């Protein structure tokens with residue numbers, strides 16, 4: 001499909017007025033508040049993005065680190081002004097309850113450790129901001145929700161795209177009827193995974209690429225339709241059968257979903273090839289697509305309907321998305337509000353992920 005470039009004109013106001021985008025205007029409220037102190041648990045790739053996002057934030061600061069590598073933790077602590085006595089190992093993590101500079105934790109560990117550290121953090125009286133996928137199973141998600149409720153702490157799942165302004169603008173366009181009645185959705189995300197990493201170990205990852213990146217397409221289908229799937233059918237396949245990366249899990253999954261309105265969705269994810277983040281919504285009178293999308297920056301959309309053409313990219317750079325989600329969570333901690341993406345949102349996705357694997361005939 002050939003799209004014609006044209007600036008948003010009539011829709012410009014829509015995006016700013018109709019959608020509350022954290023970070024869009026100087027945050028006077030935040031400037032008057034004490035910053036929310038985060039302990040970062042697990043100092044890997046995503047934790048680095050998050051910490052750089054927090055550095056830019058007006059609402060948050062890094063006040064503690066939890067790591068199995070003392071040297072690395074001390075280096076990062078020096079960079080972020082974290083005192084040495086606020087560095088914890090996994091074993092002595094529970095002492096964090098006595099650290100008054102820590103109001104919240106950021107769980108940036110392999111998937112299998114999310115439930116344990118969320119529950120331990122809640123028992124220490126700390127609010128929990130947990131990476132996606134929320135856990136290995138819907139049962140674990142429920143335990144995390146229950147633990148946070150019992151401890152009266154907030155629980156938010158790190159669904160970056162639910163805070164990304166261009167994505168929110170596109171959702172608003174679709175939901176306000178710009179492309180007419182939505183009839184179908186397509187979404188995909190995948191990459192060619194390195195050998196030997198925890199993501200290829202079922203015990204640590206839970207399952208294959210759906211847990212890690214397919215979840216973006218699943219989320220997008222739900223966000224753009226505003227509906228929950230009532231039927232899911234999936235197939236899985238592996239091309240590189242002797243590749244040790246796929247000894248414990250499938251290479252690719254493709255699944256279809258039906259929503260109550262009758263909208264159908266077709267989604268895919270892989271760990272075996274380059275599958276750029278992409279989604280398209282088909283409406284009665286047009287279509288809107290985002291691609292590349294789901295990444296840390298460079299999110300781009302195109303669309304056309306009823307003689308109108310749209311094209312736009314979000315020029316913001318990484319780690320702005322992380323600053324946004326951290327700020328949202330901090331605001332919830334400060335005001336007592338419920339996060340936009342609470343534990344219940346993570347639970348819903350895990351319920352669907354379980355259905356996807358069950359339908360594909362894969363035991364988790």
Ligand code: NAD
Pocket residue numbers: 042043044045046047068108109110111131132133158159160198204212
């Ligand atoms: P990573 O491998 O870069 O980091 C994982 C960290 O956990 C490392 O510091 C590692 O030392 C520590 N760790 C502790 N115990 C471990 C163990 N038994 N095995 C392996 N590592 C162990 O991983 P990552 O890419 O930062 O992913 C961490 C979490 O963040 C995952 O749940 C992932 O799904 C999520 N994630 C989210 C996004 C996003 O955009 N929201 C992007 C990437 C990853």
